[in-house]
Amino acid sequence: IVEKGPFKLVGLRKRVPIIFEGVNPEIAKMTELLTPEVIKQLKAISDVEPRGIISASTNFSEGRMEEKGELDHYIGVATSSNETADFDVLKIDASSWAVFESIGPFPETLQNVWGRIYSEWFPSSGYEAAPGPEILWNESPDTGNPKYRSEIWIPVKKKD
Secondary structure (H helix, E strand, C coil): CEEECCEEEEEEEEEEECCCCCCCHHHHHHHHCCCHHHHHHHHHHCCCCCCCCEEEEECCCCCHHHCCCEEEEEEEEEECCCCCCCCEEEEECCEEEEEEEEECCCCHHHHHHHHHHHHHHHHHHCEEECCCCEEEEECCCCCCCCCCEEEEEEEEEECC
8 A cells, every 4th residue: 555645647638438358449549649749748747656657547437347438538647747738637636545566468467457456355455445546557568568567556545
């Protein structure tokens, strides 16, 4: 469990359908907008963990666990900076975060870990999900690596 103060996620935002398996085509379209110039601008203000380009999902509609509805998807960086140019900004409150590592073929391993967080870790951990975005950090853009490494950051609070 990692304690973090407030920060901002600055980057691109789009409302996309909830998809459990495989690549989400709407998110794939978003990544095409990450030109080298945009990445350079964003990385210049990345000063908060997890560093580098991250993505976040928030504002899930009803039916999330049934793979229905939509969510707000952000691709950007975590920052304390106010130099946000023309990017979308998601303000994130101070929170406790459960951090999970995924190592293996992408996206299957990652989607498997995500499912197990909700089916295994939450029921036995003494924690529950808190308001806020779920954040994904990927080690590199090379998703073909069989030992592809990602981190999932989920805001949590102790169960009453």
